Amino acid sequence: MSQFQNTSCLFRVxxxxxxxxxxxxxxxxxKRIWNDLLLQENRRREEGSAPTPCDLLRLQSKRYVVKEDCxxxxxxxxxxxxxxLYRAIRRHLLAPNQCRYPKPKVIHATTGxxxxxxxxxxxxxxxxxxxxxxLEHLKIRGLSPIPFGAxxxxxxxxxxxxxxxxxxxxxxxRAKAPDPASFTPVGKxxxxxxxxxxxxxxxxxxxxxxxxxxxxxxxxxxxxxKTDSKIRSCTHLSNNQKKLRLKEGILMEKIANRRKDLIExxxxxxxxxxxxxxxxxxxxxxxxxxxxxxxxxxxxxxxAWGLFIxxxxxxxxxxxxRLIKVSRYYPSSQLCSSCGYRQQIPLxxxxxxxxxxxxxxxxxxxxxxxxxxxxxRLLKTAH
Ligand SMILES: [Zn+2]
Numbered sequence: 001m002s003q004f005q006n007t008s009c010l011f012r013v014x015x016x017x018x019x020x021x022x023x024x025x026x027x028x029x030x031k032r033i034w035n036d037l038l039l040q041e042n043r044r045r046e047e048g049s050a051p052t053p054c055d056l057l058r059l060q061s062k063r064y065v066v067k068e069d070c071x072x073x074x075x076x077x078x079x080x081x082x083x084x085l086y087r088a089i090r091r092h093l094l095a096p097n098q099c100r101y102p103k104p105k106v107i108h109a110t111t112g113x114x115x116x117x118x119x120x121x122x123x124x125x126x127x128x129x130x131x132x133x134x135l136e137h138l139k140i141r142g143l144s145p146i147p148f149g150a151x152x153x154x155x156x157x158x159x160x161x162x163x164x165x166x167x168x169x170x171x172x173x174r175a176k177a178p179d180p181a182s183f184t185p186v187g188k189x190x191x192x193x194x195x196x197x198x199x200x201x202x203x204x205x206x207x208x209x210x211x212x213x214x215x216x217x218x219x220x221x222x223x224x225x226k227t228d229s230k231i232r233s234c235t236h237l238s239n240n241q242k243k244l245r246l247k248e249g250i251l252m253e254k255i256a257n258r259r260k261d262l263i264e265x266x267x268x269x270x271x272x273x274x275x276x277x278x279x280x281x282x283x284x285x286x287x288x289x290x291x292x293x294x295x296x297x298x299x300x301x302x303x304a305w306g307l308f309i310x311x312x313x314x315x316x317x318x319x320x321x322r323l324i325k326v327s328r329y330y331p332s333s334q335l336c337s338s339c340g341y342r343q344q345i346p347l348x349x350x351x352x353x354x355x356x357x358x359x360x361x362x363x364x365x366x367x368x369x370x371x372x373x374x375x376x377r378l379l380k381t382a383h
Contacts, residue, residue, distance in 0.1 A: 161249025
């Protein structure tokens, strides 16, 4: 049995001088299109009319390719700007509390993005070169090359604040559907409890993120805060401010890379060493929402739990291991992992003390043990 599966991969892009100029020009035009169309949609919104349909917005943005002050470029790529605006407005209308209404783009910002769908089949990839109409053969490098026979669906090229270019390429490949009977038998298992400060706490004492790994980013976060206050005291758009912005961008990328490394390292390790992984099924979006009672917003984003779970589930699938989610209503932090006694404990209390059996362990570790217990129970009842 086989089916098509979509995969997105990130690549570093090395544009030559001409290509870089074309990209920068396209960023600028895309921002202009976005702002123009947004203004038009804002007017419609004030009048109480529905947003312009996606296809019409796409058509309108494609027309910019012949406008006097935006001449040249790839009409299909410009069409994506309208489509993206439509999607952003729609997301807001569907969930006003979670997705903000789109904002205008800052024209003079050094960052930008260029999206191109492969609706005409013109995009291709061969030997580390990505072919895009208008930009032509771009040199790209990534951890895993696009597999032979894959069909490219879309490409998004971004310029980051650090000055680097990256491309996110979505392609579809024929994939074998996992056969439930071929899963490895369950031997070693682990429960993971989400922790805002250290990503996760595992029920296995040998599998913990070290203090050094957690502390590595703190120094850079402090540096960013310092740079940030310097940027604010600078003259707006001065050379000094641009320099500081670049410095800040490089620091941010360093932190993001370190975080990505950590996520890749632990998702690989866990999917290799354990036969079944149990996690709490928490709603990251709900927790990130400022109106939610959790109010962890920033920290959630920083520890990137969502990305971790995504990579972990992909790797478990590849290795035919089980990843089982425990209900978010399961009281993992209230139960005693030794005797099952249940009590309410306030969030600031970091040690779990059981009045019944006298157990005294870290609150997160106790929760991880409970998640493992509940996961094993679910696994048994599923058979
Ligand atoms: Zn107890």
